Amino acid sequence: MRARGAKRRPTAAGWLAAFGALTVLLAPLAAAPAQAAPACAPRDFASARYAVCSFDARRDDIRLYWADAQRKPYGSFAALAQDLAAHGRTLRFAMNGGMFGDDLAPVGLYIEDGKRRVRADTRAGPSNFHLLPNGVFWIGDGVAGVEETSRYLAAPPPTRFATQSGPMLVIDGRIHPKILPTGTSEKIRNGVCVRDGTTAIFAIAEEPVTFYDFALLFRDGLGCANALFLDGSVSSLYAPELGRDDELTPLGPMIGVSAPASP
Template sequence: MKRRATIFALPAVLAIAACEQKPAGEPVVRTELDESGPDQAEEVVDAEALPEASTEPQRASVCIAVAFEGTQLTHCIADPETHTIRTVLAPGGGQPFGSLAALADATASKTIAFAVTGGAFGDDLRALGYYVEEGERLSELDRGEGDGNFYMKPNGVFFGSGEDWRVLSTGRFFATVRDRPQFGTQSGPMLVTGGELHPDFEDDGASRTLRNGVGIDAEGHAHFVISDEPVSFGKIARFYRDEIGTKEALLLASGNSALWDPATGRLDEGRAGPILVVENKP
């Protein structure tokens, strides 16, 4: 799958100077040419009197490039103290956006930290299984049987309200969650459940494609990981269990995984149904 503007950035912002600047306080010599003769007049100007270049800080990305067992991944962290999370599918309840590029075209990026493909969908790009947007349930929880990644049991739900974000297997969600969250999306399979890898995963199986997932750590941070090259279920699950230490982690997408990171200009191509948007709090 093609990537568009695949720029990977560390949290620190790299500033590139367009030209070499004089040390602060050192006089600057301004030379003016007199068209009437060869003589030149030099004017010495105090550097402090010159207009200063804009020092407005650039936005820092919360996504970092990492390598795990020889595979390149991008790891984005949402902090409930500084971020909010919401689901989006279709503008004004109409046709789904269908891609992160369409969302970017229709959305001011000033407050957006990043966005990722965020759940299973059908041929019409609408959510399969449980889907809640702004507190409204648009699709019911799916506890049935079927083919494909979504039905690799246990599958699960990523959901939350305010600063409380959670990942639960579908069975536990059905048995324990009574209040409707502000956002929710169902997908599958679970990558990690109770600190254990999905029982059907091989260590590094032959099924490899671009994949992304989400997991919650002990401090309540949401960790979004997307592979930048094909990865197996087992490897991305081990990253969640062994490197991040999440007890519960859910696969969000396979094959159509994509990331929009406005701070770096990264905007991946690919089809999207439900989209998870992480925004900076005011």
């Protein structure tokens, strides 16, 4: 006989019912996805301002774009975005992807969808591109990298897309030997590096910087052992997260990240 006022010990069924009610209450919290970090963000480094965008080759569709199905160069982010939209995709990010000629054709190695469109150029010369060693930014299935050109050509990785540019900014953790701290030329510059074989990091200066300061951003600010200069003066960025759509001048090859368009 239970004494009056004594507390009843919960039965097993009672515990199960209480646990079920708690699970129902917590389910919406557990189901709510974590807010994804923005791909692009402002970055201050060594008294200069940059925009930095990061993408994971295992999850993000990183590609190179130059011309449409009729082999007409896109020339602008707007034209690329329009073409992607016609195929049910949304352009999330784009940046000029290497140097090009008056006809907007890539200068140096260019591979698109596994097909080599332009051969590598290994000549030395006075231009930034020919300030050896230059390098290659490449993208494979779930992997990516930046390698000095001669290394890339000696043992090509499994490449779907690749663009050659130059000079290398950082080589195995060292600043390019011809990029000196005494350099005075300042320009808007953009470049790329890859960390851990999967994370592609793109940076563009918001104000004119020297080659050396730009190289330091990649090595010391972004922790990249190898980094590649993409271009200067024509450096352009498409990043809706930052309200950026630079349509400064006709562009040759472009690096883009897209995703399926929302229904």
